[in-house]
Amino acid sequence: MASGSGLIRKGAGLALAGALTGLLTAGCTSSGGGTPPAPATTGAAAPPRASASSAPGGSGDSALPASLTGQRPDWKPCAAPDGGQRPGSDWRCATVTVPLDHAKPDGATIPVALVRKEATDRERRIGSLLFNFGGPGASGVETLPRAAQEYAKLGERYDLVSFDPRGVGRSAGVVCRDDAAQDAAEKTVDPTPDTPAEEAAFLKDNADFAAGCARRSGTVLPHTRTTDTARDLDLIRQVLGDEKLHYFGMSYGTELGAAYAHLFPAGVGRLVLDAVVDPTADTAGHARNQTIGFQRALDNYLKSTGQDPKAGTERIARLLRKLDREPLRVGERRLTEGLATTGIAVTLYGQGNWPLLTQALAEAERGDGTRLLRLADWYNDRDESGHYATQSHSQRAISCADSAERPTAAQARALLPEFRRLSPVFGAYLAWDTAGWCAQWPVKGETTDVDASAPGAAPILVVGTTGDPATPYEGAEKMAKELGDGVGVLVTHKGEGHGAYGTSACATRTVDAYFLDGEVPAYGTTCS
Known part of the structure; x- marks a missing residue:
């Protein structure tokens, strides 16, 4: 640091x-x-980068070898992190292999660490719900088990899944x-x-x-871009056996979710972006x-x-x-x-x-x-x-x-x-x-020209809090606009704090209804 x-x-x-x-x-x-x-x-x-999809039309099906897309995670009890406690018995960890450079999918690879708790209501299971807790740099493998009680309702019908993004923790940190x-x-x-x-x-x-x-x-270092991780997300989606990506991104995780939607609009399932980074800044x-x-x-x-x-x-x-x-x-x-x-x-x-x-x-x-x-x-x-x-x-x-x-x-x-x-x-x-x-970084950055548009994607909830200090509310307004008409759906929480889910009962109900029942709120829905 x-x-x-x-x-x-x-x-x-x-x-x-x-x-x-x-x-x-x-x-x-x-x-x-x-x-x-x-x-x-x-x-x-910078916010989500403009970049061409790895498949024609950004369909969500990446041009990766079957040796990668055909992986099946070997879920085992999680080891305790350094100085931490081992997650409970309901949690399992695994590793997925991803290309170091997505432009060279047959080249060198790196591991991406995953953690999962299976849905408790197996008969009504919807699929996997992937989380990114922001940072950038937060370890999802460590954070999700500690925060899981907050998402217990979602965990009834979703497998709760998170990961250490490339360059973080157990993923070539x-x-x-x-x-x-x-x-x-x-x-x-x-x-x-x-x-x-x-x-x-x-x-x-x-x-x-x-x-x-x-x-x-x-x-x-040259391969830790948000667009690289967005492509990892699509590979993880395929490896988990999900037709669409269901995703909950917070703070920097809103950048990652928007980057995924831009690259793979047809792969968007139910996406929520909470505590939203301004994609125009x-x-x-x-x-x-x-x-x-x-x-x-x-x-x-x-x-x-x-x-x-x-x-x-x-x-x-x-x-x-x-x-x-x-x-x-x-x-x-x-x-x-x-x-x-x-x-x-x-x-x-x-x-x-x-x-x-x-x-x-x-x-x-x-x-x-x-x-x-x-x-x-x-x-x-x-x-x-x-x-x-x-x-x-x-x-x-x-x-x-x-x-x-x-x-x-x-x-x-x-x-x-x-x-x-x-x-x-x-x-x-x-x-x-x-x-x-x-200023003195040894690797060139990807771009200064950001495109967060996601034409053709399913509706994405964009949740902003009026008193958010780190990702001010105006960023949510801009993100909803940049995603495009019919895609970005703005939800406003009038209150304090970094993130609305778990803080506002109204915002939490709105997000739960979207994830669990597919209910898309009206644009501009406001929670006090």
């Missing part, structure tokens, strides 16, 4: 409401690494640096540099991170959207506590400026401005976490940065022993393979006045993040 990777790279899809309450009730215990249901920033990742290098970066690199020396250190750290990715994972546009979205969520939090949003924002910005000058000691570590910003942002992912933000800010103002640091550790996948998971490595690999943009430090500096005006708390962080992510 490099210095520029510390904030909200499109989110991991699961709402954090309730997930962090242990930090309130059980002291400040770290999440223990792994892949928490936590956010991830939007750096230079990208690794870029070790724990010692990350700890060193935490101590020495300022993600919002104020001086030429700080800027040089920031850029050097990102260059070192990129070089480490090339050295350790160079073979897979470039690198600066994604950062601008999140600057607006996180400030909007912060304003809503401040209003809920009876504070004036402008005054409350300045109070927090003042704390961050103080931490920039003099970080708070927390044992042998320090709460820096960057880590505090990450800790604040984490709590805005669900309204249930707002009391935690109140407590963490009050403690930091009294000189105790423990809770904000633990919140940052939760996002940064750092456990109490100092071990970091590698989700952020995968995030960068996927984002930079997708986008051909390579913003410079000069371009980031040019964004600062506007972004600071939009958010005194998050603006500088997100402006600099544009240059910190892909």
Whole structure:
């Protein structure tokens, strides 16, 4: 994880409401690494790429050899992830082989790890329902078993299936640096540099991170594009024996679902996109959207506590400026401005976490940065022993393979006045993040020209939440439009948090009715 990777790279899809309450009730215990249901920033990742289907007309039947399409997964009890618990007995894991380069389907291959829980009502089984929890870089193999209770109703009639996308976890996961290098970066690199020396250190750290990715994972780096994973999805669909793809994508997973629909419109079954990434935004546009979205969520939090949003924002910005000058000691570590910003942002992912933000800010103002640091550790996948998971490595690999943009430090500096005006708390962080992510990446990105259209596809539910900080509501409106008339069906949740399913009873019922009974709601259906 490099210095520029510390904030909200499109989110991991699961709402954090309730997930962090242990930090309130059980002291400040770290999440223990792994892949928490936590956010991830939007750096230079572009939305679904324009690309020709691997079959004429994008029918959903890919031109792959029978040795791949004829695979039958060998489902076995799942092994426990590092530092984690083994899924329950109802879960089985398997591996599917996919081409490293889909342009060379008879060439080298890589494994893609799957996890599945079979439908409980076998007589009324519809098929498989594949999940992607976002990131990019979230491990579906780890996340779905932990989150399965949220989808219990869907699990009656669907086999619940998820996977580690290529470049993630057990699927040829990208690794870029070790724990010692990350700890060193935490101590020495300022993600919002104020001086030429700080800027040089920031850029050097990102260059070192990129070089480490090339050295350790160079073979897979050119092949971690969202379109590559979309083609993997179609192969997985065939291997699972499904005529159509039924899919639930959250946050970055909405990019992946839209990319699949664009490439394979005839393969679309029932698709839901929740917490939707704006398919029309470039690198600066994604950062601008999140600057607006996180400030909007912060304003809503401040209003809920009876504070004036402008005054409350300045109070927090003042704390961050103080931490920039003099970080708070927390044992042998320090709460820096960057880590505090990450800790604040984490709590805005669900309204249930707002009391935690109140407590963490009050403690930091009294000189105790423990809770904000633990919140940052939760996002940064750092456990109490100092071990970091590698989700952020995968995030960068996927984002930079997708986008051909390579913003410079000069371009980031040019964004600062506007972004600071939009958010005194998050603006500088997100402006600099544009240059910190892909500027010195060793692999060319796919495109800057995005096409999310899916002519001929079945109706796709596009669910946006008005108070979503990481994927602001406007992105859902744009995605529904880009998918095309009769394809994108907008559903609005008037509320807070990153994702509507499981948060809004109305939105959850709407999605369940669509998946289970094929009921397509009216465009513009609104849930409070």
